[in-house]
Amino acid sequence: MDSNLLSEAINLTLFGMGFVFVFLAVMVVVTNLMSLIVLKVQPANSVAQSINSSSLLEIDKKTRFIIQAAIKKHIQR
Numbered sequence: 001m002d003s004n005l006l007s008e009a010i011n012l013t014l015f016g017m018g019f020v021f022v023f024l025a026v027m028v029v030v031t032n033l034m035s036l037i038v039l040k041v042q043p044a045n046s047v048a049q050s051i052n053s054s055s056l057l058e059i060d061k062k063t064r065f066i067i068q069a070a071i072k073k074h075i076q077r
Helices: 002-041 053-057 061-076
Strands: none
């Protein structure tokens, strides 16, 4: 009786591990395919083109002072 129970436990364990392995393998393949499809559909935009440099320079004096004070305090740690 114990050998039958043990063989069923091993059988169930191997079936479960096999199912998880197959599921993860399919998930990796599908994820890679989705990534390739997105790269083909959406054109690659460089980060430099998408960021407007003039908007980064428009910081008022109060904000600039706060940022500088925060950086100094961080460096002093």
